[in-house]
Amino acid sequence: MKNWIEAFSVIDYISIGILLTAVTLNAFKSIESYVKAYTINSWLLAGLIAVVAVLVGETHLYIAALLTLATKGILIPLFLRRIVRRMRVTHEIQPYIGNSLSLAISGILVAVVYASLKDGIFVTGFSRNALQISIAVILISLFIMITRKKALTLVIGLLFMENGLFLAGFSLTFGMPTMIELGMLFDMLMGVIILGIFAVQIKRAFASADLDQLTVLKG
Amino acid sequence: MHNFQFLIIILFSPLVNGVIKKLKASMQGRVGPGVLQPYYDLLRLLKKDMVVSTVTSWIFKATPYIVFAATVAAALIVPVVSTLSSFSITGDVIALIYLFALARFFMALAGLDAGTGFGGEGSSREMTVAILVEPMMMLALFTAAISAGSTNLVRIATVQSVNFSPSHLLALSAFLVAIIAETGRVPVDNPDTHLELTMIHEGMILEYSGRYLALMEWGHYIKQMVLFTLAVDIFFPGGMVQASGGVTIVAAAGIYALKMVGMAVLMALIESTRAKVRFFQLPSILGSAFVLAFLSLLTHIMMEK
Numbered sequence: 101m102k103n104w105i106e107a108f109s110v111i112d113y114i115s116i117g118i119l120l121t122a123v124t125l126n127a128f129k130s131i132e133s134y135v136k137a138y139t140i141n142s143w144l145l146a147g148l149i150a151v152v153a154v155l156v157g158e159t160h161l162y163i164a165a166l167l168t169l170a171t172k173g174i175l176i177p178l179f180l181r182r183i184v185r186r187m188r189v190t191h192e193i194q195p196y197i198g199n200s201l202s203l204a205i206s207g208i209l210v211a212v213v214y215a216s217l218k219d220g221i222f223v224t225g226f227s228r229n230a231l232q233i234s235i236a237v238i239l240i241s242l243f244i245m246i247t248r249k250k251a252l253t254l255v256i257g258l259l260f261m262e263n264g265l266f267l268a269g270f271s272l273t274f275g276m277p278t279m280i281e282l283g284m285l286f287d288m289l290m291g292v293i294i295l296g297i298f299a300v301q302i303k304r305a306f307a308s309a310d311l312d313q314l315t316v317l318k319g
Numbered sequence: 320m321h322n323f324q325f326l327i328i329i330l331f332s333p334l335v336n337g338v339i340k341k342l343k344a345s346m347q348g349r350v351g352p353g354v355l356q357p358y359y360d361l362l363r364l365l366k367k368d369m370v371v372s373t374v375t376s377w378i379f380k381a382t383p384y385i386v387f388a389a390t391v392a393a394a395l396i397v398p399v400v401s402t403l404s405s406f407s408i409t410g411d412v413i414a415l416i417y418l419f420a421l422a423r424f425f426m427a428l429a430g431l432d433a434g435t436g437f438g439g440e441g442s443s444r445e446m447t448v449a450i451l452v453e454p455m456m457m458l459a460l461f462t463a464a465i466s467a468g469s470t471n472l473v474r475i476a477t478v479q480s481v482n483f484s485p486s487h488l489l490a491l492s493a494f495l496v497a498i499i500a501e502t503g504r505v506p507v508d509n510p511d512t513h514l515e516l517t518m519i520h521e522g523m524i525l526e527y528s529g530r531y532l533a534l535m536e537w538g539h540y541i542k543q544m545v546l547f548t549l550a551v552d553i554f555f556p557g558g559m560v561q562a563s564g565g566v567t568i569v570a571a572a573g574i575y576a577l578k579m580v581g582m583a584v585l586m587a588l589i590e591s592t593r594a595k596v597r598f599f600q601l602p603s604i605l606g607s608a609f610v611l612a613f614l615s616l617l618t619h620i621m622m623e624k
Contacts, residue, residue: 109484116485116618123614127607200606207610207617214621229622 105151114148115233118267119210122237122260125244126202134256135180138263142172145263148230149270160278168266171285176259176292183252183296187303194310196247209243210236230271237264249310251299255292262288320568321560322406324399327575328548329391332540333357335547335579342587357540361533369529375432382429383527383534389422390541397548398476400571401560407473412460415472415549416453419501419542423449426535430523441522444598448500448507448519451605456497458612462490462619463553472549476556486622489615491554495585496608498550502543505590507601517598547582551575 105111121141128134146169153161195202213236238261245257266284269276276284306314337354344351371379396410396418410418423445430442464470466487467478479487500507503520512518518525524535558566558574566574596604 112485112622113488116489119614120489120611123610124607127603199603203606203610207613210614211617214617218621232622 101154105155110151111148112229114144114151115230115267117144118148118263119233119236122240122264123203123206123210125240125256125260126206127199129199131184131250131252131256132181134253135177135184138180138256138259139173139177141260141263142168142177145267146173148267149275152270152274156274158274161275163278164275164281167281167285171289172259172263175289179292179296180252180256183300187252187300194249196249202243202247205243206240209239213239230267234264234267234271237261237267249312251302251311254311255295255299258295259288259292321401321403324401324404325391325394325397325406327399327572328394328397328544329541331579332544333361333537335544335583336540338580338583339587339590342583343590346587346591357536361537364528364533364536365530367529369531371528371531372433372526374434375526378425378428379432379526380531382425382432383531383538385425386422387534387538387541389418390538390545393418393545394541396472397545398473398552398559399548400568400575402473402476403560403562404473407471410472411470412464412472412475412549413457413470415545416457416460420449420453422538422542426523429526433526435526437518437522437525440516441519441525444519445523448601448605451602451609452497452500455493455605455609455612456501458609458616459490459494459497460553462486462612462615465616465619472552476552476559477561479553479556484619486615486619487554489611489618491550493608493612493615494550494554496605496611498546499586499589500605501546502539502586504586506593506596506604509595517595544579547579550582551578 118141121137121144125134125137128137146165149161149165149168153165197205214232217232217235241257241260241264244260245254248254248257275281302314334354334357337352337357340356341351341354392410393415395406396415398404398407427442427445430438430445432438460470463475463479466484467475469475469478499505503510508519508521509517510520512521520539524532527535555578558571560566560568560571
């Protein structure tokens, strides 16, 4: 199993998949596909942790993989889908800049990350490629958060960024202690619930979750 | 013997199209025409008289021959079942792309030549798509070329059989989009109809009839099979006759047939499950594929030394 993973560079394939799901966010037009992309991203992340767990053979990594799958892969997407249904959002996401241009900018972001992390800070951990990709995912999700208007897309951008940060930390340290990971995942879950409720309230108060209209005070 | 492998592409390319049509029909619950139907169509067209508009110039008459010759020349370069062909030294991936560009250029001119609305429409659309597809195809091919250390197709096919990595997966997906756009298949163009205002390839060749149309259609089939062959050569080159450690030619032919059936199934699946998109949404799809190709090149240079 170990030899098989190394021979077919499974870690690289999964990392590339994680990068791809982040890049494709730029091409999507509907909030449902954003949620789908996040689900796939989380499943890939859980898969990556499981693969590393097999490589290293530590029990707490298996637990981390299962927890990631349960919260990020199943619970949060379910909750997001519920909010999307409840808010009855207009499905089109109107970005500030067009799809093609934002795709191109994401490509450039990835290039910048690859070039600047070519050598240097990578000291320990299992894969320099995973580190590069995680930073690229963080930057792309930041870019998504800057350029999209709807409150929910920003929440998903934040979730993507968290996945990127998780991958970055994981690729450098082989995973944090289980207690810390548990706490982080619980925080995330709470954060998403609060942000979700918040988005619903914005929608109720302003009749729209479009952040352009939040410039006016409302008593 | 290895020098005549291009005949496989030329003779069997209508069959591949027939198989795709048949598979599509069965996926959509229809019976569909037999797999040999493209041959009957070509024979019928070759026997028929031609109607050529009096306002056309020599370009209209020269184009079918140029298109057919360019695609046959492309078929000569591509290794089909064997990497021992002596034609391979005459061309590489860049030459191949430009042979297709030559054919496309003359096809677009011929579309404009007859002066009909549909022809000009088809030509302008084809050129718009080409602008987006060509660089993407080049980037995808360059990923393979860099990892093989050569733009020669035989060299790529020889080296690639032991060399598959994440960047090649990205390049392959970009290349599949390029194939769909180049062969005028569903998300980009609809190959089954002449009656829509949305046609691209069919619009350009609308004025052709008889022998000329047969040459254009056959050229299109050959181009399609060359692209399929290129895809399997670069990304799945296992099971070819090679100078050292290859398989026998019969086995190679069998494996090649399997790969072509695989490509046909993939194309039929994509065509049956996707709807044609509006023309103005194409830049978005092709742009995503371009970013894929760009990322593949980047990943290859930066991550896989």
